[in-house]
Amino acid sequence: MTLQSQFEQAMADSKTLAERPDNMTLLRLYALYKQGSEGDAKGERPGFTDMIGRAKWDAWDALKGITKEDAMQQYVDLVTDLKG
Template identity: 60%
Template sequence: MSDLQARFDQAQIDVKQLSERPSNMSLLRLYALFKQGSEGDAHGDKPGMTDFVGRYKFEAWEALRGTAREQAMEQYIALVEELRSGAAS
């Protein structure tokens, strides 16, 4: 397992142990970066207009199209570290 993958996996554990719930925007960013880092570019059908949460999540992931998986993993790790230190909310 690569060092980056190990750090990405640890960040997934760390994010679940945050003392405070992140803001909705931070949660959306975490979701999109996680999906891009683990699956690559968005695929599948965009959720319908009545599925607001699903649609926002898909659009956030879709906005990262073309971002390298490794870059998304690094950004996810950095965001989790910011949240752990209290720099972001």
């Protein structure tokens, strides 16, 4: 199974977890997904009034420089851990 197909399966699995992860884990999942699918954060950092968007962008931007492949593998590993 290729890393891309594992990543796609993990994306599907993340939507059917038995328990909703805590907010920090959700941010980590989001950031790894974005880094794995798009690479380094792009665009403007959301303004102060968009606190959720800003937190998501900051989490993604914190992964700057991590390869798409490494981010995909970390995403797969995290979802696997969450599935138990």
